[in-house]
Amino acid sequence: MNSQIDTIRGAEPLTLVFAFCGGLVLLFLIAPLAGMVLGSPFATLAETAADPEVRDSIWLTLWTSMAATLLLSVAAIPFAYLLARRSFPLKGLVSAIIDLPIVVPHSAAGIAILGFVSSKSVVGGAAERIGIHFVGGAPGIMAAMAFVSLPFLINAARDGFAAVPERFEKAALNLGASPARVFATVSVPLAWRSILSGLVLMWARGLSEFGAVAVVAYHPIVTPVLIYERFGAFGLKYARPVAALFLGVCLVFFLVIRLLARRPDHATR
């Protein structure tokens, strides 16, 4: 730390200009969030936390995003491994398709998913017959969240797998392990940090989704939709405590997951 301070202290003017730019960017990011939290008195926050509608929506948002992340990860992580390790025809096109949800406007993504899972579609109709209601239900929320957040998991996991030297996998195969065992005991553990980072990103991105979720399943209401609804109906004063509370809960969950998943770094031990 000291050496970094010294570096900046003795830095050339250009570095100081860049550091000033960095300060402006950080201020731009922190100031609105800080303003939101500081603009919500504790009493108002406590009152908001006691509101069953707010509590239900925060809980719904947390678990649907978590469930969407975990469900999709079962297929997305092996797929990311395939993308990292094998070449196949149209791989470039497949990679572009994976990134598509990042560039598609989220309300448009919601419309696309609605068409896919509505009771009139093949998939939606089949799901309804076995009792799964996408439109206006938690499965619909999960589908919308997963659609927009999946690229974050796949890209992070793919980069993680690509960074694992293939020799480790070859050594494990040579020792008699099956490819599935090599994947589970060598590839995934060695790419774990990137995979975890992708899971957290996907989960966080799902939590914050508004556009696609509002189109597919406005009710039951998730917190981003609730914030928008309260803002539209009652104004900033009533939307801000919900937003501040949601931000706090997300930060706590984010930190807890990071702490729980922290593993010893054997490379530096």
Add this chain to the structure above:
Amino acid sequence: MLRVEHLRVRAGDFSLRDVSFTVEDGAYFVLLGASGAGKTVLLEALAGLAPVREGRILLHGADITRARIRHRGFGLVYQDRALFPHLTVRRNIAYGLHARRMPRALVRDRVEELARETGTRELLRRYPATLSGGEAQRVALARALATQPQCLLLDEPLSALDAHARGEMRALLRAIHRGGRTILHVTHDYEEALSLATQVGVIEDGTIRQTGPPGEVFRHPRSEFVARFVGIRNIIEGRLETPAEDRAGEALFVSNGLSFHTLTDAPPGPGLLLVRSEDVTLSLTRPESSARNCFPGTIREIVPARLGVEVYVDAGVEIAALVTPGSVERIGLREGLAVWVSFKAGAARFIGE
């Protein structure tokens, strides 16, 4: 017996073509080749980790070219060891045993036994990142031996080790070999080949140029590449004696009744003395110079080389000297002529067994 017939492999930038050689049971086969000659690809192809385009691999007569990796009977040790960084040494060694679903109690016993054999008992709780090069190499060997492979495949096992660790590793490899294990070892270092091999092969541009006992390949290279690669004409078998007194590393090496002076810090014992032919001087009378090794002999053969002329002198042991055609004319060198051969103690390199 491992038999490789007309193997053709392509993997990444490397390709092997028409590679054929045989490794007898219990042999220590060292395959010599420069970096990029395809040595690692060859080991991976044998182990089933690189696709074979053409040719056959036979182990004890059975065609294993397309056999599943786990049924091939090869234990591969990579140059960088490829120890799993997230597992302890114990779990690294046990990996292949768990993969083969060996009961836990047996795994524990087997790991203890291997750790004893390879001197890694003190390391079992540690992680690979904390091991020295020599320790990591021992663990990698233990891990490869755990599944009791019929043949060990070693990729540059002594490179990146300091002199002390190299000595220990050589001793361990000899002990493993004495235990009856067939070993195929690839390297770019001819000293490794001479100190360990019972058979050597030389690989260039993805194909094998020559195979045979080390003495034969080194003394009688069949192609210019092999000659240039092995580079040493004079390989003298004998024994390093304890120096009478400490004279800054000067020691006596005795072979066939002749005593050679050499500079070494190796302990006394059997081994080889290596002298490059370009370091040997010929003269008609005993030279008055600082060279500690001077022997009278008779010219047995004069052979033109790519650069210069090689003169083979029988001085009790055969010694080759590389001279210019001008020198041959000036001194009048011819077969049957009595000459003196001389070279400095510093030009004679001892390799212990």
